[in-house]
């Protein structure tokens with residue numbers, strides 16, 4: 001948990017070349033854009049085709065589809081070290097954050113929401129929207145591409161209701177020390193929500209050991225599923241006292257009671273779900289999560305650590321300016337390099353078959369376990385010809 005990628009010495013080495021063959025795009029492209037969307041595995045393609053076949057052959061099969069939804073819940077719980085009753089399967093990270101926000105009362109002494117400059121837009125916008133319901137948002141600024149723990153210590157106080165921060169910044173890849181931040185929130189009597197979207201699937205992470213109250217993520221990036229499905233972890237003792245007002249029939253205690261006379265939320269984290277589950281996406285998510293389970297997170301963490309270290313070394317050798325902190329304890333799977341024109345650079349690379357992305361002027365290079373040193377060579381060969389676009 002929160003250990004440094006690439007430092008685990010006891011991990012048995014999987015057959016990376018063989019695992020790579022599950023991802024057809026890697027034969028055609030240098031795909032280094034997992035921070036935006038994971039590569040599509042043949043296993044996931046097959047799962048999506050199975051959904052289509054099930055529709056064609058069985059028509060409607062709600063019992064089986066609810067099972068698929070529960071299977072995603074169980075798999076996510078396994079990955080996070082949580083109990084399945086602590087997991088809501090949602091349509092997005094936004095849906096999970098909104099559901100938690102809807103259960104909070106801001107009309108009291110504790111009304112502050114502490115976020116940071118590193119948030120993905122949704123985890124800022126949703127909390128600013130709560131200002132219409134009485135919340136007061138405080139934003140902890142970044143300094144030179146990082147936010148030290150002490151700056152959160154100063155911002156979190158006895159008026160803070162919830163601290164809601166991302167673990168890895170989607171713009172520069174900087175990684176915050178979530179267990180340390182969760183400890184500050186706990187000590188000061190505030191709730192703590194983490195956005196783990198850019199970290200889940202890249203390292204072992206245990207929500208209980210990290211001491212977080214809520215965690216949100218989704219399957220389209222490093223978890224190898226697809227868009228349109230996410231999840232929310234809620235620490236068990238909190239569930240019964242949090243009653244979401246953004247709700248739906250899949251949040252009810254008995255979904256198929258179809259009761260229209262009242263609101264009877266589930267006693268588990270399912271109370272944070274809403275309407276009809278994203279059934280096709282459940283098939284994809286199940287298959288993606290199974291790949292990660294088979295490879296094993298310790299091995300994945302180790303491999304990503306090797307690849308990110310190699311990317312930083314190549315960038316340094318070429319004299320490029322890293323936008324991400326160099327310290328491996330302060331970044332995740334995404335390495336960023338400063339550019340003069342991010343869109344021109346990403347477009348040129350794309351035309352050469354190298355898939356990356358950019359944010360806030362930074363080129364984002366984000367390997368997964370299926371990338372290799374040849375991918376890194378191809379990227380830096382292409383970058384050498386575009387030196388004028390790099391800072």
Ligand SMILES: Cc1ncc(COP(=O)(O)O)c(C=O)c1O
Pocket residue numbers: 035036091092093094095120122166168169170195196197198217218230
């Ligand atoms: C850190 C982070 N949080 C959240 C999201 C996506 O949120 P949602 O599932 O609400 O679209 C992303 C996607 O890029 C992200 O990088």
